[in-house]
Amino acid sequence: MxxxxxxxxxxxxxxxxxxxxxxxxxxxxxxxxxxxxxxxxxxxxxxxxxxxxxxxxxxxxxxxxxxxxxxxxxxxxxxxxxxxxxxxxxxxxxxxxxxxxxxxxxxxxxxDCLACGACCKDNEVILFPVDVERFREAGRTDLMKPPLARRVNGKLVLTLLPETKRCRHLAKDNKCGIYTVRPDACSSFPVASECCLFARETELGIYDGLRPEA
Ligand code: SF4
Ligand code: SF4
Incomplete structure (x- = not known):
C-alpha cells in the first residue's frame, strides 16, 4: 500500500x-x-x-x-x-x-512501506508497557523474552538478527510478521520524516533528492 x-x-x-x-x-x-x-x-x-x-x-x-x-x-x-x-x-x-x-x-x-522496510533494519525497537500489555492480551508473551527481545540499559527492545541486523519479525517479503500486535514505535513511525528518509538512504541507498557528495 x-x-x-x-x-x-x-x-x-x-x-x-x-x-x-x-x-x-x-x-x-x-x-x-x-x-x-x-x-x-x-x-x-x-x-x-x-x-x-x-x-x-x-x-x-x-x-x-x-x-x-x-x-x-x-x-x-x-x-x-x-x-x-x-x-x-x-x-x-x-x-x-x-x-x-x-x-x-x-x-x-x-x-511504499511494504517495498521498503528500511526502518525495520538496524533499529532496536523499544517496547513500552502498552506493547507488553498488547502482547499479553494476544497470548504472545514470547515476544517480550529472549531471543525475540532483550534488555538494553534497562529498556526492553526487540532483537535484531546478528548477521543482517534486520528485525527478527521482518519477513523476506518485507512484511511485518507481527503486524497486528506490532509495537507502537513501529505503527507510529512517520513516513516521510527525517528518520524515514535517513533510514532509506542508509539501508537502501534510496535518495529523495541529491545524493551526498562522495
Ligand atoms: S516508514 Fe519510511 S523507512 Fe519505514 S518502511 Fe515506510 S517508507 Fe520505509
Ligand atoms: S516489529 Fe514489524 S514493523 Fe516493527 S521493526 Fe519489526 S518488522 Fe518492522
Whole structure:
C-alpha cells in the first residue's frame, strides 16, 4: 500500500534572509537559519507533540532535541526554533544538500512501506508497557523474552538478527510478521520524516533528492 505525503523541503538561509526563511516555513518548508557562520537554528512550524506523525516533531527528534521555542516576536513570530548542536550541523547540511534539487517549500512523495522496510533494519525497537500489555492480551508473551527481545540499559527492545541486523519479525517479503500486535514505535513511525528518509538512504541507498557528495 502506498502513502502519498507532502513533505517539507529543507532550505538554508543566511542571517540577512530571515524574512525569506520565515516565508518558506509558513509555506510548509523547514528552514536552517544561520545566525552565525557555524551557529544554525532550525525554523519549523510549531510541532504537534500529540501527533506521532508530525514531521516538524521528527525533524528535531532526529537531531536528538525534544524541546523548542515558539518565537513571540520578530520575523519568526509564531514559528518554532531550535538551536542545532554544532556537532550535528552536518545533519542539517545534508538535509539541505538533499533537497537542493527540489523547487518550492514542499514536495509530494509516494512511499511504499511494504517495498521498503528500511526502518525495520538496524533499529532496536523499544517496547513500552502498552506493547507488553498488547502482547499479553494476544497470548504472545514470547515476544517480550529472549531471543525475540532483550534488555538494553534497562529498556526492553526487540532483537535484531546478528548477521543482517534486520528485525527478527521482518519477513523476506518485507512484511511485518507481527503486524497486528506490532509495537507502537513501529505503527507510529512517520513516513516521510527525517528518520524515514535517513533510514532509506542508509539501508537502501534510496535518495529523495541529491545524493551526498562522495
Ligand atoms: S523507512 Fe519510511 S517508507 Fe520505509 S518502511 Fe519505514 S516508514 Fe515506510
Ligand atoms: S516489529 Fe514489524 S514493523 Fe516493527 S521493526 Fe519489526 S518488522 Fe518492522
Amino acid at each position: 502506498t502513502t502519498t505525503v507532502n513533505r517539507p523541503i529543507v532550505r538554508s538561509f543566511l542571517a540577512r534572509f530571515h524574512k525569506e526563511c520565515a516565508a518558506h516555513v509558513r509555506a510548509g518548508g523547514h528552514g536552517v537559519y544561520w545566525e552565525e557562520p557555524k551557529r544554525a537554528r532550525l525554523v519549523l512550524p510549531v510541532p504537534d507533540d500529540d501527533n506521532p506523525s508530525d514531521l516538524a516533531l521528527f525533524s528535531l527528534l532526529d537531531l536528538g532535541k525534544q524541546r523548542w521555542k515558539v518565537e513571540e516576536k520578530g520575523p519568526f513570530a509564531g514559528l518554532a526554533t531550535v538551536l542545532v548542536p554544532r556537532s550535528e550541523n552536518w545533519i542539517v547540511l545534508r538535509r539541505v544538500e538533499r533537497d537542493s534539487v527540489h523547487p518550492g517549500p514542499t514536495r509530494k512523495v509516494r512511499f
